[in-house]
Amino acid sequence: MSQPGTASPEEIARFTAMAEAWWDPHGKFKPLHKFNPVRLAFMRREFARHFGRDPEAARPFEGLTLLDVGSGGGLLSEPLAEMGFTVTGIDAGEKNVAIARLHAEKSGVPVTYRVATPEQLDPELRFDVVLSMEVVEHVTDVALFLEAACARLKPGGMFVGATMNRTPKAWLLAVVGAEYVLRWLPRGTHDWHKFVRPSEFARMLRGAGVETRRQVGVAYNPLLDVWRETDSLEVNYLVTGVKEG
Template sequence: LHDINPLRVRFIADRCSLRGQNIIDVGCGGGILSESLAFLGARVTGIDPAKGPLVTAKLHSIEAGVEQRIEYIHGTAEELVDDKRETFAVVTALEILEHVSDYNQVIQSLADLCKPGGNVFISTINRTWQAYLMAIFGAEYVLGLLPRGTHDYQKLLRPSEIATAMRSAGLVVKEIAGYTYNPFTRYSFHCESVYVNFLMHAYKPT
């Protein structure tokens, strides 16, 4: 995640204003993205169902000097909707949809948290044989970049499935962009293919 974070941050920052905006990072984990967005002037809420990474995230935000710009919450987006409905100008959910049991419900929660006129960003792994070879077999079993069993192929999602869920949630898809990662140079870059990794940008109409 550290290696692909610069690409993800650029994708978001190039498509919407961040300075002074309220942003929620759903599935924030250890706060890699949350901190980057805070450094760009955003007010960030990071939420995650796992307590361990949040402890790390809070400590690191203090060391980085951005703790005043980030609030970390233990929980899920679905649990936060009642208190924070239509609060955030930008909603991010990066590398989490492939791990949830009901992606439609999560996407609806992302839409509910987003202000009218706001932006939603998602990144995940496609459900293709190319993705299986590279993101699961290659990354987990050959190169050992991730623990074995990190990803369940059946939970991977195609762009069309996410786009359908977004439309049902009242969002409008603006862009789908592929990217790839070179584990030897540890560099990630955009590419035309969405067969493995991809990012999606949607907005909530006013």
């Protein structure tokens, strides 16, 4: 189904075609499964710091609400719900949402999923956290998308995003390496021209009323087959920000 607003029909179709593989750790979404531990560790630490919670607690974020924009099959929505968040996941792909709902039901993890883009949500809805991971490089208008996503934040709420920098190294590793050499992803998954520089991300967040707090790089170690945080923002990076007011 084609969605109005910032969702790209071509990108929806691309990820819908792979939807059955979301929860296969050895399938087409293997890179995200490998990526998840470092993303979740980063978020747990940053959320605990911002909201004054104990990161070592089993469910440190009880009582807080989180919107996962572009939730796909729920690879982040479920573990964040297990940390105590009341999670709503939205995605423009109907099949992605169907897969996510089915997996959550089987897992017994309470996540609410909806087929929607952020601009289609009730304007009155507000969340403590808005998450948008590996999404901005797939939308038609990044500034409009971030404005709509950040409008869903409560004052003082936290935004977390992730994307890839528009650098020659990112083109070499994320496009040529991941899609053509290692074949981690189907060819055409990423368009280097849609990658977002950290300065651009911060500027667009500021335009949406969110002040950037941290930008942290994430790099892959092929010898250990793991991802880790790094000071370099050349390829993959994570960004946090706080809503004004």
